Amino acid sequence: MAIRERLSGNEAIAYAMKQINPDVVAAFPITPSTEIPQYFSQYVADQAVDTGLILVESEHSAMSACIGSQSAGARTMTATSSCGLALMWEMLYVAASNRLPVTMAVVNRALSGPINIHADHSDSMGARDAGWIQLYSENNQEAYDNFIQAVRIGEHAQVQLPVMVCQDGFITSHSIENIELMEDEVVKNFVGQYEPVTSLLNPHEAIAIGPYDSAAYYMEHKRQQAEAMKNACQVAKEVATDFEALTGRRYDYFEAYRMEDTETAIVVLNSTAGTAKSTVDTLRAAGKKVGLLKIRMFRPFPQEEICQALAHLKAVAVMDRSEGFSAAGGPVFAEVRSALYPLEQRPQIINYIYGLGGRDVTTQHIEMVYESLFDIMETNDPGEVYRYLSVRE
Known part of the structure; x- marks a missing residue:
């Protein structure tokens, strides 16, 4: 049964994260996404989740921590905006090329300079070719719904790619709207238990994460990424069909x-x-x-x-x-x-x-x-x- 609430876009994302209950959230604050890990930290303090919250010294470190934890087989999430996303730049490519389905909330904000803290899409559009799936959200409801669907899309065995879920800074991130939430158990059942295809902590299979890739193999690995991105089209449609059956809310490309x-x-x-x-x-x-x-x-x-x-x-x-x-x-x-x-x-x-x-x-x-x-x-x-x-x- 749907739960009717009034939440800002940032609150909606943090609540979705609480319902998903990821293994790890690594984050560094930056306006206007700061509230997401802030709200989530309260769920951690209240023991409403089992998540390991890692507060780091920069956004580059946040994505590095996400890469480490996801490589170890932990479902991992973060949030950022603007210059924070730009500081992650190197690691965005690493996460995607290592086929790590990190889920990230991007609260869109202009990039400097001149310095500006308000909404435009220069941050996520600058990262459009980094190998991440990108979903954009008109309102708070769509941000909540997209974030939940993003987990299943990215983690699908035929995809295994990171996903960023975008919404406009302050316009939706800080504006309170009516929203329909799913029940906790419904969300947990929808996203399912994370079962990594490979993991550094799997004692039965030795793997390397982030090794040097010579000219003899680099193109094949890029082609695999490209095929995974193609696969995401059909997977996103399938996930949206399942989501509509649960909520009555229909999503497409x-x-x-x-x-x-x-x-x-x-x-x-x-x-x-x-x-x-x-x-x-x-x-x-x-x-x-x-x-x-x-x-x-x-x-x-x-x-x-x-x-x-x-x-x-x-x-x-x-x-x-x-x-x-x-x-x-x-x-x-x-x-x-x-x-x-x-x-x-x-x-x-x-x-x-x-x-x-x-x-x-x-x-x-x-x-x-x-x-x-x-x-x-x-x-x-x-x-x-x-x-x-x-x-x-």
Whole structure:
């Protein structure tokens, strides 16, 4: 039976961690993710979990500790943001290449400099090619649900990859919303007992963790990682099906909102999807055929499915809450435009960089994006493809 509560996004993640009861949590504080290990430490103090909580001297050390404990066969978790994720950079690749299914909450925050503590996606987008599965969360409920599903996805025998579950700093991490929680036993049964494929503490099988990999073998190991990432697509769908059977909440690679008969759509991640949905409803009421595609799983990238979902449109705006400094658009735009390339008749596609450093994104801003799409449909000319939204030029 569902438990109705009111929690912030950080509280929701910490509560999910409590219900999962991991073997190890290693963490170092950084705004706005600090509350997650802080809340969890209270569960440790109250003996509500059996977890070994390791408080280290840096985020690099936090991920190093996670790698050590996961290598030993312990289900391991952590949380970080922004420069904390950047300090983990070297170890992100180590965790992924060693096929260690660490689960990490990433509370998205702008990267320095100039220093800024507010939400954008420059941290997790910078790590998009580190070999981690990435799930993005519109609201607190989705952050909770994604974190629980992430454990099963990453630990699956055909995947064995680390997973980061992202949500927007302060916007959802510190905002209290109504939420439906599962009962503790239901969560524990859903994630199951962790049974590592290999372990340093397995006396019956000698293994090496992190050895030197020469040119004779390195490519084969990268190919194995790539195949595991492909496998994660099907595993994520299977886990979502099981989750829906338990909760009634349906998840897929993305959410297609009012897309059936639409001519134009916005593609977006995380909390801005809620603002965009409100705008879609308003424009629909005025007779405008608009829709929204909210990407939930960015790694692995569901290229074929996104292509199919957008193929019938006339104009698409992809919104990036991070700047890729490619001089050609943001990272989400690059992926979506690439996905559409096989189509003989492609929709016109433009990119908006928005909300950097926590700049507000209102329904009026989203309406401006749709208005630009209406203009493109009328003229069949995308004009400037690489744009900024709500910026003083």
